[in-house]
Amino acid sequence: xxxxxxxxxxxxxxxxxxxxxxxxxxxxxxxxxxxxxxxxxxxxxxxxxxxxxxxxxxxxxxxxxxxxxxxxxxxxxxxxxxxxxxxxxxxxxxxxxxxxxxxxxxxxxx
Amino acid sequence: xxxxxxxxxxxxxxxxxxxxxxxxxxxxxxxxxxxxxxxxxxxxxxxxxxxxxxxxxxxxxxxxxxxxxxxxxxxxxxxxxxxxxxxxxxxxxxxxxxxxxxxxxxxxxxxxxxxxx
Numbered sequence: 278x279x280x281x282x283x284x285x286x287x288x289x290x291x292x293x294x295x296x297x298x299x300x301x302x303x304x305x306x307x308x309x310x311x312x313x314x315x316x317x318x319x320x321x322x323x324x325x326x327x328x329x330x331x332x333x334x335x336x337x338x339x340x341x342x343x344x345x346x347x348x349x350x351x352x353x354x355x356x357x358x359x360x361x362x363x364x365x366x367x368x369x370x371x372x373x374x375x376x377x378x379x380x381x382x383x384x385x386x387x
Numbered sequence: 388x389x390x391x392x393x394x395x396x397x398x399x400x401x402x403x404x405x406x407x408x409x410x411x412x413x414x415x416x417x418x419x420x421x422x423x424x425x426x427x428x429x430x431x432x433x434x435x436x437x438x439x440x441x442x443x444x445x446x447x448x449x450x451x452x453x454x455x456x457x458x459x460x461x462x463x464x465x466x467x468x469x470x471x472x473x474x475x476x477x478x479x480x481x482x483x484x485x486x487x488x489x490x491x492x493x494x495x496x497x498x499x500x501x502x503x504x
Contacts, residue, residue, distance in 0.1 A: 311492045320393075320480045320498040321431070328490065365431075369490040379430045 280304060281366055286381035296353040298381045300366035303347070309369035310342060310349045315380065316362045325351060328369075356385045389415050391483050393496025400471055401504055408466045408499045410481030416461035417483035421493070422454075425478045437464040471503040 281302045290296045302310075309328040313321040327333045327340040327349065341350040353360055363380040390413040400406050410420055420437040435456055436444040443456035455467040464483075468475055480498040485491040 309490045313493075313495075315431070318478075320495040321482075321493075322495065323492045326492055367493075369492065 281368065283366060283379065283381050286379075287384065288381060289384045289386060290356050291386050292356060292358060294356050294385075296356045296360065296383055296385070298351040298353070298364050298366075298383065299348060300350070300381075301348045302368060304368065305344075305347065307368035310340070311367050311369060312338075312340060312349075312351045313365040313367065314362045315365060321365060326369075353383075356383075358385045358387050361385050389485065389494045391481065391494045391496045393481050393499055395499055396497055397500045397502075399502045399504060402472055403470055405467055405469045406471055406501060408468070408479055408481070408501075410464045410466070410483070410496050412462045412483045412494070415483075415485045417464075417485065418461060420458060420464040420481055420483040422456065422464075422466050423480045423482070425480065425498075431480065434466075439464075468501065471501070473503045476501055476503045 281300050283300050288296060311323055312325040314324045315321040325335060325338055325340040327342045330342055330344050333340045337354045339352040349366055351364060361384050363382045365380040392411045392413050394409045398406055418439045422434045423431045424434050425431045433446050434449045434454060435446060437456045437458040439458045439461050445451045453469055455469060458464040478498050478500050481496045482493040484493050
């Protein structure tokens with residue numbers, strides 16, 4: 278069983294819309310999660326960290342962690358074409374090798 | 388913020404030669420670094436976990452004698468692709484997290500694009 282399932286995507290939204298990217302996870306012991314963004318031909322970069330239940334906002338990005346339902350989400354408001362990329366969610370922890378799945382590919386249409 | 392430097396960014400080599408890729412954590416210590424490979428339009432695939440002072444742990448299907456990993460210090464891990472062949476052409480990426488915190492995120496190098504002719 279995969280550690281994290283990336284449930285949505287590929288996702289296409291018009292410019293200015295809200296993009297909602299969702300992951301579910303199986304390990305109830307996972308306490309914190311990270312969201313990474315990978316542009317085509319580039320390496321991943323960390324964009325959001327969430328360490329507790331609830332929402333965390335950073336500019337146009339909001340990360341949500343729901344431990345009861347075991348899902349983590351990333352909302353991107355006012356989506357821009359520059360947000361077009363693959364997004365990867367992963368739990369924190371020394372045992373997290375970040376065996377990424379395919380990630381969630383987001384395309385923002387101008 | 389934490390920086391991981393990967394070098395070289397791009398390398399072209401002839402079939403049968405070896406290529407060494409370096410991954411350095413510039414402002415933090417990393418007891419563990421990870422090496423990934425990514426083919427065009429495919430997922431990032433973990434190749435091995437590099438542990439400072441001990442042998443690397445390879446993922447299933449990754450040849451340890453072909454992809455030599457050395458993690459000699461808390462800030463440097465190297466990946467050597469030995470006897471490279473055209474099918475080894477890929478995008479190789481390393482990552483590391485701080486040894487100080489269990490909840491530290493991974494920080495990625497910029498990757499090395501290897502082309503074997």
